[in-house]
Amino acid sequence: LSDEQYVNVVRDVFGVTLAGADTEITTGKSVTGEYSNMSEQVGVGTPEAESYERAAAELAPLIVAKLPSLVPACGEAIDAACIESFVRDVVPRAWRRPLTDGERSGLVQIYTDAAQDDASTAAATMIEATLESASFLYRTEVGMEAANAQGAITLSTHETASALSFMFLESSPDAELRAKADDGSLASPDVLAAQVDRLMALPESRAAMTKKVSYWADAERIPLVQKDTGLFPAWTPELRDALYGDVQAQLARVVATGAITDLISPFPIETDPSIVAVYGGTSRPAGLLTHPGILAATDHRQGLSDPVHRGLYIYERYVCGSAVASPPANATSIAAGMQGTERERAAQRAKMSCGVCHARFDPLGLSTEGYDPIGLDAPNVDSSAIISGLGPDLDGAVSGLGDVAVKLRTGRRVADCAAGALEKYALGYSPEAEQSCALRDVKNAFAKSGSFLDFFRALALSPAFRSRDARNP
Amino acid sequence: MTTSKHDQRLSRRTFLGGLTASAALLRAPHARAEAKVPQRLLILHRPCGTADTKWFPPTGGATDWTPSSLLQPFVDANLRSKMVVIKGVDSPRVQDWLGDKHGAGMLAVIAPPVPDQGLRSWPIIPGYDVQTINDSNGKFFSAPAPSIDQELLLNLPSLRGAVIPSLQLGSSLQSMRGTGDHCLRVISYAGFNQPLWPECRPDVAFANVFGVAATGQDSASVSRARARRKSVLDFVAADLSGLRARVPSSQYQKLDSHLTAVRALERGIGEVVDSACVRPAVSAPAGATDDQRYLQATRDQLKIVKTTLQCDLTRVLSFTFGFGNSALHFRDILPGGLVNSGGHHDISHNGGTDYLTAQEAIDRFYSQETASLLQDMDSVIESDGSTLLDNTLVVYFNEVSNGCAHDVRDLPILLFGGKTLGLAGGSYLSMANDRRTTADVWVETFKRLGYAKSQYGDAAWNRGPIPGLYAT
Numbered sequence: 004l005s006d007e008q009y010v011n012v013v014r015d016v017f018g019v020t021l022a023g024a025d026t027e028i029t030t031g032k033s034v035t036g037e038y039s040n041m042s043e044q045v046g047v048g049t050p051e052a053e054s055y056e057r058a059a060a061e062l063a064p065l066i067v068a069k070l071p072s073l074v075p076a077c078g079e080a081i082d083a084a085c086i087e088s089f090v091r092d093v094v095p096r097a098w099r100r101p102l103t104d105g106e107r108s109g110l111v112q113i114y115t116d117a118a119q120d121d122a123s124t125a126a127a128t129m130i131e132a133t134l135e136s137a138s139f140l141y142r143t144e145v146g147m148e149a150a151n152a153q154g155a156i157t158l159s160t161h162e163t164a165s166a167l168s169f170m171f172l173e174s175s176p177d178a179e180l181r182a183k184a185d186d187g188s189l190a191s192p193d194v195l196a197a198q199v200d201r202l203m204a205l206p207e208s209r210a211a212m213t214k215k216v217s218y219w220a221d222a223e224r225i226p227l228v229q230k231d232t233g234l235f236p237a238w239t240p241e242l243r244d245a246l247y248g249d250v251q252a253q254l255a256r257v258v259a260t261g262a263i264t265d266l267i268s269p270f271p272i273e274t275d276p277s278i279v280a281v282y283g284g285t286s287r288p289a290g291l292l293t294h295p296g297i298l299a300a301t302d303h304r305q306g307l308s309d310p311v312h313r314g315l316y317i318y319e320r321y322v323c324g325s326a327v328a329s330p331p332a333n334a335t336s337i338a339a340g341m342q343g344t345e346r347e348r349a350a351q352r353a354k355m356s357c358g359v360c361h362a363r364f365d366p367l368g369l370s371t372e373g374y375d376p377i378g379l380d381a382p383n384v385d386s387s388a389i390i391s392g393l394g395p396d397l398d399g400a401v402s403g404l405g406d407v408a409v410k411l412r413t414g415r416r417v418a419d420c421a422a423g424a425l426e427k428y429a430l431g432y433s434p435e436a437e438q439s440c441a442l443r444d445v446k447n448a449f450a451k452s453g454s455f456l457d458f459f460r461a462l463a464l465s466p467a468f469r470s471r472d473a474r475n476p
Numbered sequence: 477m478t479t480s481k482h483d484q485r486l487s488r489r490t491f492l493g494g495l496t497a498s499a500a501l502l503r504a505p506h507a508r509a510e511a512k513v514p515q516r517l518l519i520l521h522r523p524c525g526t527a528d529t530k531w532f533p534p535t536g537g538a539t540d541w542t543p544s545s546l547l548q549p550f551v552d553a554n555l556r557s558k559m560v561v562i563k564g565v566d567s568p569r570v571q572d573w574l575g576d577k578h579g580a581g582m583l584a585v586i587a588p589p590v591p592d593q594g595l596r597s598w599p600i601i602p603g604y605d606v607q608t609i610n611d612s613n614g615k616f617f618s619a620p621a622p623s624i625d626q627e628l629l630l631n632l633p634s635l636r637g638a639v640i641p642s643l644q645l646g647s648s649l650q651s652m653r654g655t656g657d658h659c660l661r662v663i664s665y666a667g668f669n670q671p672l673w674p675e676c677r678p679d680v681a682f683a684n685v686f687g688v689a690a691t692g693q694d695s696a697s698v699s700r701a702r703a704r705r706k707s708v709l710d711f712v713a714a715d716l717s718g719l720r721a722r723v724p725s726s727q728y729q730k731l732d733s734h735l736t737a738v739r740a741l742e743r744g745i746g747e748v749v750d751s752a753c754v755r756p757a758v759s760a761p762a763g764a765t766d767d768q769r770y771l772q773a774t775r776d777q778l779k780i781v782k783t784t785l786q787c788d789l790t791r792v793l794s795f796t797f798g799f800g801n802s803a804l805h806f807r808d809i810l811p812g813g814l815v816n817s818g819g820h821h822d823i824s825h826n827g828g829t830d831y832l833t834a835q836e837a838i839d840r841f842y843s844q845e846t847a848s849l850l851q852d853m854d855s856v857i858e859s860d861g862s863t864l865l866d867n868t869l870v871v872y873f874n875e876v877s878n879g880c881a882h883d884v885r886d887l888p889i890l891l892f893g894g895k896t897l898g899l900a901g902g903s904y905l906s907m908a909n910d911r912r913t914t915a916d917v918w919v920e921t922f923k924r925l926g927y928a929k930s931q932y933g934d935a936a937w938n939r940g941p942i943p944g945l946y947a948t
Contacts, residue, residue: 027654048733049741052734109714113711135712136711136716137716137731145722145723304606305607335606335610
């Protein structure tokens with residue numbers, strides 16, 4: 004589970020709501036605004052184990068206090084019957100599956116062994132074990148016979164329910180979904196479709212889908228953006244928060260009712276007074292690409308325009324051209340030795356070995372030069388560029404981001420590019436190698452309608468959603 | 477998950493779980509009367525450099541050295557025979573490396589020194605942008621590997637076995653997790669980008685350490701707390717093993733890593749040695765700001781340091797008086813008129829009026845508080861007649877010498893205690909013409925601790941032995 008999911012499950016299953024610093028379950032991770040819950044990238048070492056240990060110890064007494072409301076058998080006093088009911092009825096919700104007899108008796112035994120101290124302490128000890136267990140911390144997707152599997156694994160109905168629930172709600176399955184998993188009916192395509200439609204209509208589901216789109220759009224970086232306030236006194240935390248809020252509102256609108264191309268079509272942004280005060284009230288010609296929040300977040304410099312990273316942003320998030328290698332070790336020193344405007348530096352790069360990669364995204368970056376590092380109009384700066392090598396749909400002269408957006412809105416390139424990222428965020432792993440064919444139908448559906456709701460629905464109903472490759476790390 | 481009293485996060489260690497108390501007596505169990513006196517390691521850090529002209533002995537030689545203004549508090553506390561002053565020890569880093577110099581100074585001392593690879597020598601934490609990485613004051617880097625305290629803990633059985641494997645404390649709220657980048661706040665690391673943040677709130681630290689020790693708690697109660705913890709970890713380990721049996725081999729590495737971590741936690745459930753120890757009286761510091769609470773917080777935290785080591789609740793402890801850009805004002809310490817609005821870090825960069833006097837006064841404060849702690853530790857008589865200080869190797873360091881220049885030369889570092897290791901107490905070692913680094917200090921110490929490692933970090937920073945640091 005990600006920290007967010009851990010917090011949500013604790014809230015939904017145990018009725019304990021965490022806030023502020025208490026929502027930081029694990030420690031030591033950098034915050035980048037990038038989606039960071041890919042299964043192949045996440046492991047539990049000693050620091051994480053200690054973090055989970057600490058979180059469980061802190062939560063357990065709070066959950067003990069909730070026992071009377073969680074379990075009817077728990078009255079004023081905690082006793083064995085109360086604990087047995089808790090283990091039978093509540094723990095499976097936290098673990099997202101039924102417990103085996105051995106697991107049930109093991110948890111009850113922890114309580115029994117510790118009950119010589121006092122019942123509350125004993126119950127808290129049992130709850131610590133519940134929360135520190137791999138069955139709680141890991142979302143298993145191993146089916147029934149995975150131990151010796153060499154290829155495809157079909158998820159159990161409980162694993163399918165869990166995958167659906169975390170995709171749409173970032174939390175454990177609710178009662179109805181759990182019931183469909185328990186009775187096995189979730190294996191039926193009709194039942195599955197009905198559950199997907201039900202989940203997608205929930206407000207929490209819209210928020211979770213919007214968040215995933217926000218990660219793709221790199222909008223989760225906006226709250227982290229820092230600028231040189233000496234050069235840009237208008238860049239305040241309040242403005243930053245307002246811009247983040249505006250982007251989220253735009254994303255939510257398009258996720259609910261629009262198509263992906265709406266995100267790169269002209270739209271007005273300036274409804275918030277603090278935004279209007281800085282940026283005025285004009286429409287933004289290329290939607291998100293020209294949104295001040297995105298422009299500020301994709302400019303990685305604090306005081307200078309940054310066509311390199313802005314170009315890379317468009318290249319990686321909307322164009323999905325061939326992969327760009329990491330810059331060489333001496334890239335920074337080469338850049339430090341360059342003189343002239345950003346346009347002149349791009350020309351220098353094009354003549355050097357740097358041009359092999361930079362030629363692909365530098366023109367895209369130069370088309371952003373009409374906006375300064377915080378997204379204000381820079382009217383006297385040339386934003387023309389000649390795109391080449393990216394394909395007939397994109398190659399050619401452009402004059403600013405408006406032209407780039409016009410090109411991107413044709414064809415299915417942006418939909419395919421976004422789908423590649425959203426599949427990973429929704430599934431929690433990288434499906435490309437094993438299921439690119441199986442997910443082709445999902446991408447086709449998305450490219451056809453452009454609707455994010457259609458995309459997530461098609462993904463959830465895809466056969467690929469219910470299978471994994473045993474060889475995947 | 478917040479305490480109602482102060483609305484602060486209660487980071488209580490789980491093996492002490494379930495009990496908090498306000499009474500003052502801790503009774504350790506009586507099961508190990510024959511226990512050998514344990515070896516301890518205490519690393520103390522104070523920030524922002526020193527008044528370098530007031531630090532080293534102005535006159536005298538190896539044994540007849542005259543205490544400087546900043547060393548006088550240690551002599552006044554009768555610690556002269558239990559301390560070693562060294563001159564000529566440099567910080568194992570290059571001043572021009574990109575990145576914050578205070579963070580660099582802290583990491584260079586407490587983590588394996590990294591090779592000089594030009595401006596970008598520090599390991600970069602993923603996610604920092606190019607501009608920050610290219611900033612000479614950027615906080616984009618981290619320890620390359622476990623810090624010295626954690627490495628020794630991992631490799632030396634003699635440092636293990638206490639209830640708490642290691643403890644990280646501080647006293648300024650500016651050092652706490654959530655206040656900013658870690659390179660200039662943290663002095664203990666589990667590994668690269670794995671800071672072990674110090675707990676800087678005495679009431680919370682108290683609950684962390686002494687939570688189990690309610691009045692009248694006897695060995696049976698402590699044993700039961702330990703048994704509860706063990707039952708949890710046994711269950712967790714069994715669950716992991718059960719899951720491992722159900723998954724394809726591609727998942728083994730992930731689960732094995734987790735299982736190893738759980739087993740490490742289990743090993744941490746040690747036994748408390750047989751020494752009666754009195755819990756200190758500490759409370760949530762009065763005062764809303766870091767400045768207002770700092771004096772009481774520091775003194776209460778140092779009481780916890782002493783008692784935690786005395787009670788053998790931990791054998792590896794690090795403490796930081798403040799972070800590398802400390803903004804503490806020291807209004808109660810500095811003579812009138814010397815308080816500077818920018819605080820200690822600004823003073824160290826020649827801010828305010830008579831900044832040299834102010835810098836000296838602040839570092840004298842650190843000397844005095846440290847001397848008081850060590851004097852207390854020296855008053856604790858252990859079962860074999862030696863003192864707690866004798867059995868503790870104390871390293872007291874600052875991340876830079878001259879704060880304004882972030883000077884890497886002549887770090888103001890002292891070693892105390894370590895009598896059972898043979899530390900040559902009473903000595904003043906001047907290596908000014910045959911310079912060494914802190915890596916050399918650690919390597920000399922490895923020999924005494926029985927840690928078979930002849931190099932610390934990159935070879936270029938290992939300059940050679942330090943004769944006279946330990947008795948031959």
